[in-house]
Amino acid sequence: xNRLAPSPRLVTAxxxxxxxxxxxxxxxxxxxxxxxxxxxxxxxxxxxxxxxPWCPTCRAQAKVFDGFRQDASLPLPLLVADYDSERxxxxxxxxxxxxxxxVWRGTQETARLAGETDPDRLRAALHSATAAAQ
Numbered sequence: 001x002n003r004l005a006p007s008p009r010l011v012t013a014x015x016x017x018x019x020x021x022x023x024x025x026x027x028x029x030x031x032x033x034x035x036x037x038x039x040x041x042x043x044x045x046x047x048x049x050x051x052x053p054w055c056p057t058c059r060a061q062a063k064v065f066d067g068f069r070q071d072a073s074l075p076l077p078l079l080v081a082d083y084d085s086e087r088x089x090x091x092x093x094x095x096x097x098x099x100x101x102x103v104w105r106g107t108q109e110t111a112r113l114a115g116e117t118d119p120d121r122l123r124a125a126l127h128s129a130t131a132a133a134q
Contacts, residue, residue, distance in 0.1 A: 024075040026068040026126070031081035031089075043106035045076035045129030050090065052083040052098040060117040061099055067119070074126050105129040 029035065031048060039046035049065065051058040068074050081089060083098040093102060096114075103111040103125050111125035 026074040027077045031079040047103040050083045050100040055098045057099040103129045
């Protein structure tokens with residue numbers, strides 16, 4: 001069977017068309033106070049995941065979030081905060097357990113989950129910030 005390889009022009013065109021979709025999907029990055037403050041002051045959706053490397057629930061959540069990286073319906077940053085070292089942030093936000101996800105639209109909290117690993121519930125929590133804008 002003789003298969004035709006896609007032309008380099010076609011591959012380039014498809015990459016250009018799909019790049020904006022990937023750029024507006026869930027972006028997982030380390031927590032920084034500056035990133036959270038910038039998103040909140042701009043009124044944009046943002047989420048913080050309190051993760052501990054020793055926590056099996058956190059690892060299960062991280063796998064779910066990794067699966068959302070190409071989901072264009074989730075155009076927000078997910079800031080991963082180290083549960084063990086971000087004590088002041090935990091206290092400020094009233095976080096009592098690792099595996100906590102907090103979602104905001106600007107400074108308005110739209111969802112908070114702890115210990116949840118169900119992909120549909122995690123997606124719904126993340127969507128709560130984008131739905132608040134509509």
